[in-house]
Amino acid sequence: MARVLVVDDDTTVREVVVSYLRAAGHDVDEAGDGETALTTMRARAADLVVLDLMMPGIDGLEVCRRLRATSDVPVIMLTALGTEQDRVAGLEIGADDYVTKPFSPRELVLRVESILRRAPGGPPGLPPVVEDGDLVVDHARREARMGGTALALTAREFDLLHFLVAHPGIAYSRDDLLQQVWGWSIGDQSTVTVHVRRLREKVEADPTTPTRLVTVWGVGYRWEPSLVAAGHEEG
Numbered sequence: 001m002a003r004v005l006v007v008d009d010d011t012t013v014r015e016v017v018v019s020y021l022r023a024a025g026h027d028v029d030e031a032g033d034g035e036t037a038l039t040t041m042r043a044r045a046a047d048l049v050v051l052d053l054m055m056p057g058i059d060g061l062e063v064c065r066r067l068r069a070t071s072d073v074p075v076i077m078l079t080a081l082g083t084e085q086d087r088v089a090g091l092e093i094g095a096d097d098y099v100t101k102p103f104s105p106r107e108l109v110l111r112v113e114s115i116l117r118r119a120p121g122g123p124p125g126l127p128p129v130v131e132d133g134d135l136v137v138d139h140a141r142r143e144a145r146m147g148g149t150a151l152a153l154t155a156r157e158f159d160l161l162h163f164l165v166a167h168p169g170i171a172y173s174r175d176d177l178l179q180q181v182w183g184w185s186i187g188d189q190s191t192v193t194v195h196v197r198r199l200r201e202k203v204e205a206d207p208t209t210p211t212r213l214v215t216v217w218g219v220g221y222r223w224e225p226s227l228v229a230a231g232h233e234e235g
Contacts, residue, residue: 002116003027005046007037007063008078009055013101017050020105021112034058038066046073048112053079053090061093068094074115074155078103091194096156097182098191114183115155130165132212133226135203137162151202156181160195161203164213164223173220196221 004026008014014030021028029044031037035058037051049067053060064075077090077098087098096115099108128139134147139162144151153161163181164172172180174189182191200207216222 001025001027002047002112003029003044004048004050004112005029005031005037005040006050007031007034007055007060008050008052009033010052013052013078016105017108020109021050024109024113026112034060034063037063041067041071041073045071048074048076048116050076050078050108050112051095053077053086061089064090064095065093068154072152072154072158076108076111076115087188088190088194091191092198094154094198096154117183126162126166130162132165132168132223135165135226137165146203153199153202156195157199157202160192161199164221168223168225171216171219171222176220192220 004021006014006017006021006028007030008017009032011032014032018028018030029040029046031040034055037049038058040046041049051060051063055063060077060079064077067073067075074096075094077095078101079086079090079098080101087100090098097111099111126139130137135144136146137144137158142158144153144158144161160177160181163177174192177192178184178189196213197207200210200213203212204210212224212226214222214224
């Protein structure tokens with residue numbers, strides 16, 4: 001059982017989401033506006049936040065931005081805005097996932113449980129601790145360090161980094177990563193693109209010319225081991 005905070009100014013939507021999550025066994029708090037959501041999180045921190053994008057006063061983007069300033073709590077954004085630009089906006093400021101309205105409450109519960117379903121030692125088949133040069137990713141501690149300094153990663157960014165570093169030199173398509181990291185059989189590939197871009201900002205010396213998390217044109221992305229990357233620089 002996890003503690004989930006549901007934030008939506010639409011009472012009907014909020015009641016439906018809360019009832020489905022409680023039926024799935026979760027402890028659920030609710031808030032009808034951004035200010036209440038932030039106050040609730042300070043008083044009783046949630047394990048995951050389901051957050052409506054469009055709300056009066058403090059909107060979902062600003063709530064997510066403030067949460068990200070102090071917490072890596074997973075955030076699923078609910079949005080009635082259907083364009084890719086609108087969806088990407090939430091991902092860019094640190095949302096882990098989004099669901100477009102109208103949506104299936106059952107699908108939302110599956111998305112929630114996909115994010116929460118993290119074994120302490122990491123996904124099956126992945127070593128709990130992986131290293132690459134000055135980078136150490138420790139799944140049990142949910143911590144990644146580069147040069148001894150902890151990286152500020154969202155839950156999805158951490159999972160993506162753990163998976164890629166555990167499989168160095170292998171090119172994965174965006175669909176592959178959606179299945180392996182997000183646990184989705186189908187989904188919007190822009191979710192992967194945005195998370196890769198955010199991750200590069202935290203692990204690359206120059207995100208505009210990545211040497212560790214590289215693009216494989218026509219395929220997707222590959223984690224380049226540090227020794228190989230150094231060899232390329234020397235050559």
